[in-house]
Amino acid sequence: MSNRFSFAAGSNADFLDTLYLNFQKDPASVDETWRKFFEGFEFGSNRSDSDVSSDKALGLFKVQKLIDAYRRLGHRSANLNPLAPKPSLKPELSLKSFGLDTLDKNTTFSPLDFGNAEMSLEEIEARLQRTYTGSIGVEFTAIENPEALSWLTQKMESLEGRPKLSAKQRTWALGKVANAEGFEKFLHTRFVGQKRFSVEGLEALLPLIDALCDATAREGAEEVAIGMAHRGRLNVLINIMGKPFEKLVKEFEGSPWSGAVEGDVKYHLGYASTYNTFSGKSLRTYLAANPSHLEAVNPVLEGYARSRQNLIEDASGKKVVPFLLHGDAAFIGQGVVAETLNLSHLKSYSTGGTVHIITNNMIGFTTEPQDSRSTMYSSDLARMLKIPILHVNADDVDAVIWVGEIAGEYRQKFGTDVLIDLVGYRRHGHNEGEEPSFTQPLLYKTIANHPTLFTIYSQKLVADKVLTEAEAKGIFDATRDHLQTGLDRAKDPSFKLAAMKWPKGFEKLMESSSVDEKSVFESIKTQVAESSLKESLKGLTSIPAGFNLHPKAKKVVDTRASMLDQDGSVDWATGELLALATLAKEGHPIRFSGQDVKRGTFTSRHSVFFDYESGAELQVLNQLGGAKVDIVNSPLSEAACIGFEWGYSHSSPNSLVVWEAQFGDFSNGGQIHIDQYLVSSEAKWKQTTGLVLLLPHGYEGQGPEHSNARPERFLQLCGAHNITVAIPSTPAQHFHILRRQLLREFRKPLVIMSPKSLLRDPEVISKSAEFTSGSFQPLLDDPQKPAKAKGIIFCTGKIYYDLKRELETSGQTGDVALIRVEQLYPFHMEAAKALIAKHKSAKKFVWAQEEPLNMGAWMYIKDHLELATGDKVAAVSRPSSGTTAEGSNKAHQAEQARILKTAISLAVGSLK
DSSP: OTTTTTTOOSTTHHHHHHHHHHHHHOGGGSOHHHHHHHHHHHHHHHOTTOSSOHHHHHHHHHHHHHHHHHHHHGGGGSOOOTTSOOOOOOGGGSGGGGTOTTSOTTOEEOOTTSOSSOEEHHHHHHHHHHHHSSSEEEEOTTOOOHHHHHHHHHHHHHTTTOOOOOHHHHHHHHHHHHHHHHHHHHHHHHSTTOOOOOOTTOTTHHHHHHHHHHHHHHTTOOEEEEEEOSTTHHHHHHHTSOOOHHHHHHHHHOOOOOSSOOOOOGGGOOEEEEEEOTTSOEEEEEEOOOOSSGGGHHHHHHHHHHHHHHHTTOTTSOSEEEEEEEEHHHHHHOHHHHHHHTTTTOTTTOOSOOEEEEEEOSOBTTBOHHHHOSSSSGGGGGGGGTOOEEEEETTOHHHHHHHHHHHHHHHHHHOSOEEEEEEOOOSSOSSTTSOGGGTOHHHHHHHHTSOOHHHHHHHHHHHTTSSOHHHHHHHHHHHHHHHHHHHHHHHOTTOOOOOOOOOTTOHHHHOOOOOOHHHHHOOOOOOOOHHHHHHHHHHHTOOOTTOOOOHHHHHHHHHHHTTTSTTOOBOHHHHHHHHHHHHHHTTOOEEEEETTTTTOTTSOOOOEEEOTTTOOEEEGGGGSOSSOEEEEEOOSOSHHHHHHHHHHHHHOTTSEEEEEOSSGGGGGGGHHHIIIIITTHHHHHOOOOOOEEEEEOOOSSSOGGGTOOOHHHHHHTOOTTOOEEEOOOSHHHHHHHHHHHHHSSSOOOEEEEEOSGGGGOTTOOBOTHHHHSOOOOSEEOOTTOOTTOSEEEEEOTTHHHHHHHHHHHHTOGGGEEEEEEOEEESOOHHHHHHHHHTOTTOOEEEEEEEEETTSTTHHHHHHHHHHHHTSOOEEEEEOOOSSSSOSOHHHHHHHHHHHHHHHHHHHHTSOO
16 A cells, blocks of 8 residues: 555645545545545556556546645635735645656646546646635635535635626725725824724725625625624724714714713714615614723624524524624634634524624734734634634735625525634724834834725726726715715704614614613512412423423422412522513513523522433423523633623513523623623613623632622622612512513613522522512511611621521520611612611611621612611621632631621620
8 A cells, every 4th residue: 555655745645545545445434525536546547448547547646635735725825915925835735745746737637626627737736826825815624514615615616716706896896995995094184193993904894894795695684793893993884884974073073071971982882774785785784882892792792693583583593694803813812702602503602603804904902923822823713613714815805805705605505603814904003193113113114115905906997997097086086075075064063963763673772761760769560460470380390291300300399389389488499480480471581591500500490300311301481381481501601601691681672681600709700791781881882781690699618719799899880870789688589670670661780699508598488478469679677577676787698597597596686677788789778768767776787798898798888878877887797808708617607607796796785
């Protein structure tokens, strides 16, 4: 074998030898393409009457290896850098590497799946170079779907990497380039020194987006959702999204002080519109708002797109298509990118494929690629998905358009992500007010002498006789004149912007209604009829015949089934499931996600059961009729998952969307999305959400990482009624606050510090009457109603039950009133004063918490309580610390006991 194939000198020789041996043993064991080749090779070698000599057959083998190498490695020799000459051919692609340099170049071959006719070696090499080493470099041989691989190979090789665009389409594209370049130059001269994060050097982005929209629309798309950071955002807003230029001018000039901290810089804002493509296709378009946290929008956009697909019943994902635009340094540098890519093929997160565009200006702020990544390309992270990666020179507009068409068609046909690496440069600094030659003097000398894209492309079209120089100039002048007219209008004192007209169904996504304090504190009737409660519980505990429950799970079901008997004793998990069940029956879809939420981290929820014999799933919440309920075990991610659920909830205001952390402090991993979206999006972008975060919280001696959900961080982020922060202490309170989320007329995020040990505490139950009457109470009075309490201890969450038991053990129940603050923010001052007034004999006031003094609610609630009581309030807690809890369970027990005894002693006046 080795002697017969001694000519195989390329890097694939050992692999091919093994492949041929496998073929000889079992032809079916090798890929169909190679099987056909080996069959043809042996046929050609063995036929005595064949016109094909054995030497020629061996030559064909070498040629086939050459073709394979170009398909795999051609991108390394592609002409991708607009600022550099075309690179020389890499040695691994030379004829010599395959033993073909000694052959006459006129020798003809008929390679497998490469053209339909016999070709000379010279022509084969030329076609390979045109296809794979021109302005497009393609990485695609890792694709595992044979049909997709064949389709993309045929697409590339049928036109030899060069598109066949009509004169009309190329003229349209020149108009897009003129729009991009003209817009930037106009702003540069009219608003000197203002940041705009110019797209100059990547103006081909506009014809690329147009080509993507056109291609996806031809294949069934009705809506495109775009997520991007600030580079080129203003250009996209005006020239793709159709935002009125007059509105942008007003934003450049700034708005007067309104008395509120609100709004955002113009290059963070979102928009919605209808876009008409080159071929006349009409698409609803949505550009998501995004802060300066670069790639933070990625999971948000995916969640938004998945929600929209569900809303319009787009099961295939072909009607709503997400586009994500990335910076080159950010794509490889930001961890949320990898987290979001991992969602791509997960059943409960997939959007049918995302089109990724890296707007690659070959620099990150001032950092060179060699200092910002350990890979050849910034796109290499996407190789984990084994998707097409199409690198393209941004100065070759025709190639850019064709890449856009390929990517759009591929996404629609095969339902996976696809990535376009648009390689250009950045004509100015990171923003327009800085000097880039401080750090890249040589690069910016090159850029200063490099012609603009409009100059390059218009000269090409003139040379190709598509249009005349005068016609090209007229296209650019028309852009400038249009912008000048808009500027003049905007500066006219009598000019008033027309009201924005959003596409149908987008109105609530782009504008929020104001909510006053009265609405925030309005008591909402969230009770349900007893018949509905019992019907819901029956559905939750009905197990189909033949479904084999785990023996311990059967005990859970049996216990639940009896919880409403007589006066009822409902535990936390059942109260929560009843809230979900009743909302679903009332027509509200539910999406409940997080790490291990089906069973529940603490083996309590059991919203999904698994057949003990077959492993089949049973989602009991979908046995009730009504809206669909999705209980989703998420990947081990916080940033991507919180972002995804925020985007989903924003687009689905009539759905209850819940994300649960495995332990409350795990939400730290999604802090960017909490800060930039959850608590501030309404103030910045007028975008609302009813997303619920469940963050398990409570001190049980499990150490610093499993105790504290950092309520102080959320309380610091509260203002202007932006979110609700609550620590409900009973199943009924949890039931009512979840239902209130959707029964209110407005949407606010809800952060719940949820229990851990209380999930099994026999005292943490609610009677059925608490579900069939009443509503969520922001504060709860002491159920013992001590008539002559000497003092009041205010608390929240788990420590209430610890204090209650300590009072009972010490025989001091009548001396102290325990008032639970169930809703920390917004703090209900009137309700607090009313409860305090009931305890007229109380002279001492104490706040007790498990957390260290510098954590928990104390720093926030001190002023509220002192205003409500009209007196000083003492605080009892762990000492201020840099960590949240003790690492030793023994130390935890001692400290917990000290807190309880000290709080009670202060309340009864035995301590000063």
